[in-house]
Amino acid sequence: MEERKGRRLILFPLPAVGHINPMLELAHLLYTKGFSITIIQTDFRSLNPSKYPHFTFHSLFYGFSRSDFEDIPTLLFLFNTRIVEAFRECLGKLLHDASESEEPIACLISDFWYYFTQSVADSLHLPRIALRTAGSASTLALATFPSLKDKGYLPTPGSQLNVEEVVAELPPLRVKDLPLINCKHPEKYYEVVCSSANESMASSGVIFNSIEELESPELTKLRQKFSVPIFPIGPFHKYFPSGSGSIDSLVTSDETCISWLNKQEPNSVVYVSFGSVATISESEFLEAAWGLANSEHPFLWVVRPGMISGSEWVEPLPSGFLENLGGRGHIVKWAPQQQVMAHPAVAAFWTHSGWNSTMENICEGVPMICMPFFGDQFVNTRYVSHVWKIGLELEKGSSRVEIERTIRKLLEENEGKEIRERSSNLKEKAKRCHEQGGSSYCFLEDLIAHILSLESISV
Template structure:
């Protein structure tokens, strides 16, 4: 292992595609700045070490089983992960600290996913500084901090007929956009968000995958709440342009050669991420929408996206004809490469944060169909604040915006996303600040050992 600058960082991602991606991207960014990187991971949804030969990978040896991963109960799944992973994580981290073996580079700090509620406490007991990475944006994170207020105001008890009403405490959100409100167990989700905020407040700092020019108002509010050092260094994927993939599914690259044959900005790219499950009626509605669009389309239909595995055979002939003439489906796509392709003119998305940020970074307007968690907040900001897309849910009457206006606004944000990463840009400065912050840990750790004390901040 290349000892680099003689500082090793341990990164601990939550074992889901939308969380693994930004954590491994962050690892590549920090590796480029001279740090040695160890990925500590669960056996469940383990990343592929061969895709990142410059990292060291260590499993925590958890007993979590895939059969326990119920897609419809995300809060329950996350709480179960926290219960099952806490002890194995502590044992593995203790082992790595006391007997580093081939990982002889000293551990400088831990960077943990914000939804692991135990990692920072374990790190403090083992005298390791801990930073935290939320997988979402700053705006959705700030909404998490005010959920108790929204609950107190009664938003979680109103019926479905009021879902299109405005959240007066946080415009432009509608009631249906509030995270956790559509889940089967909202109280459990509120507990998870509360734990996440507590974890970050007690950490040595928080890293955000966003950029100041996109979310400055939310970042200002978040700073007032957290009162810990923050480092805004996104978009991560634009910082670390590399051929390495962190996908848990095999990417079908035939879609790139298919895109090469399509006219510029003609293709609707459709992907609803790694966790969304659609009913038969929902997927048929999407199929008809694509058929009626009269545009070429690339549709990601991953395994377990559809409840009915025979949906294609039941599809209307109108859609099947459109698929044969001007459409293509794949099980998984190299999304960043697809969005950067000149043939792609729009992105129909579930509005997960990674997808949203990747689309903004490439100047691709969005059609938003959010489902759960932060997706409602992201979609509302795409349509109403950043004005780079259209919200498809709810049937609201909206001012008509020409596609060209969306593309022009998306082009402006694309340039801002690029400029922030250049020398002197906001994220460039944020990364410098993060690197210096981490490097200070080493001298502080040595001083603490000499003095017999430890301060996690």
């Protein structure tokens, strides 16, 4: 723990597991570097302040219900329109209170998707730094949306796209790999994307939970496009001793999965998790279940309540399905993922390719089977399978035969062995980046110096 720097930071996370957790990890990291931390949160998904006594919390009321959430773009649009004045009032009060203390506020750090916070911060003369909880490759794609739309790469009413076509501006991405979300109003999504990118370009900097060595070409292009300081200081969770950086802030993990893993052979288990948001149909669930069973490899499967459309949990499984596997399969509602990924029994990770999961996986050197659902998951899958070559791609809706074949290829064939070797090499690169003189170590030092150089004029 470094001595206090006499500066306070205001952090504002988007209320979703994949956004709150990295923001919390960043908060802990900056706290250890001597900054005081205030977190503004919402009533939509709120943290228990008693679990974080070294942080100060302030809450905002959104004022809408789950019935308002048609899809993710609508949700993002509501986030950016419903609480502008409440946020302005809260931030203004914090600045006023700070002006009467000996601990001035250095800056606001808000989620990339909270584009409205830039204009609010500007109006209060407070510097804003954006936190991008996804990779730089997907961010570059989002920042290129206006050009992609003009050139016909993005879907519009009545358009017919060649989904296999390589996007000339973003190789190796194909049209099908662009970070799109299936929604009723794609124009609303494009508006949110462009506003978020533009306001991040107008910020005082962007923080990435990424590694320079992992995405160097994309980071170089982003620096040219954004013209603001960019700090790839990830992986966030690896700044902390093993286990202490794991912050399952909104979901309770089932620890029985660790005792089950302890009984398995080294490098034998397929770990399956599709994240905190994705849903699958009953038929997709059953094909996955039989594909796992038929592979004859042990598997640990995270099945969230409500993940299967129309079902509470695992009711669609045939009677006696797990029992007939003789202990070879274990299903839980949620798992301590960082701990699972580091377990010596885990041989492969079947994932939705969310960025947090991808980074956690890279840090442990576990080969991946990538089945993307939406957004940046398509980009991440393409990079895992065709750039870094540390995993295989599996289309959503694949049959049990395709699933079994993919698992066997990864765990039993020469291609899987080569993937494992590349995964191990990338793990070592990720490990070195936090050592003194490593890229993330140096960018973190730069970020701290940058924050201390920022000047705010409190109201």
